[in-house]
Amino acid sequence: xxxxxxxxxxxxxxxxxxxxxICELRQDKALDIEKVKQGLQAGIHDANIYYQLAWxxxxxxxxxxxxxxxxLHHARWIGEVQELVVLAKARGYGVGKTLLAWAEAQARHIExxxxxxxxxxxxxxxxxxxxxxxxxxxxxxxxKALASKxxxxxxxxxx
Numbered sequence: 348x349x350x351x352x353x354x355x356x357x358x359x360x361x362x363x364x365x366x367x368x369i370c371e372l373r374q375d376k377a378l379d380i381e382k383v384k385q386g387l388q389a390g391i392h393d394a395n396i397y398y399q400l401a402w403x404x405x406x407x408x409x410x411x412x413x414x415x416x417x418x419l420h421h422a423r424w425i426g427e428v429q430e431l432v433v434l435a436k437a438r439g440y441g442v443g444k445t446l447l448a449w450a451e452a453q454a455r456h457i458e459x460x461x462x463x464x465x466x467x468x469x470x471x472x473x474x475x476x477x478x479x480x481x482x483x484x485x486x487x488x489x490x491k492a493l494a495s496k497x498x499x500x501x502x503x504x505x506x
Contacts, residue, residue: 352445357398357410359388364400364407372410372432397453401433401442408437411446415457426454428464447480 357365362384369383370376390396390412401409412429428450433442454462465488466473474484 350440351403352440352442353402354445354449355400355402357387357391357400359384359391361400361407362387365398365410368407368410368432368434369430371434372430397450399446399449401437401446403437403440403442409433409442409446411450413450413453413462415454415459421460423460424454424457426450426457426459426462428462431464443476444480 363380365387366378366380366383370378387398390398395415397413397415399411400407401411409432411431414427414429416425416427417423418425428447431443431446431450433446451462463486464477464482466477
């Protein structure tokens with residue numbers, strides 16, 4: 348693999364590539380490709396969402412999404428990195444660093460106060476990467492899965 352990283356804007360034509368990268372991020376090959384493509388299409392048309400693909404040797408090997416949000420408790424814009432993924436075979440080439448730098452530049456352009464992101468507690472390599480890039484663990488994020496008509500509650504019942 349060459350060291351020449353090329354970043355491009357994401358278009359609807361990149362739906363399948365983005366889908367495969369998101370599956371890599373989630374370690375889940377059972378995601379609904381049509382829902383991912385629909386969400387991507389909506390995001391492409393949302394002025395507060397920014398997407399970028401990273402390419403090495405004409406192959407998409409990384410993806411980042413950032414959302415611009417106005418946080419009332421900051422009284423400023425924030426750039427929240429929603430997804431960042433680099434294929435395992437492309438790690439060590441600076442792809443993640445390049446994508447993160449792109450998001451930070453976008454955040455500066457929109458006059459965001461800061462960029463922030465979340466990562467799973469078990470992704471220790473990601474924690475080290477973000478720390479090297481100057482990010483600090485300043486918050487805890489709590490989540491709660493909600494049952495829907497399509498997915499059972501944790502106890503197996505539909506509520």
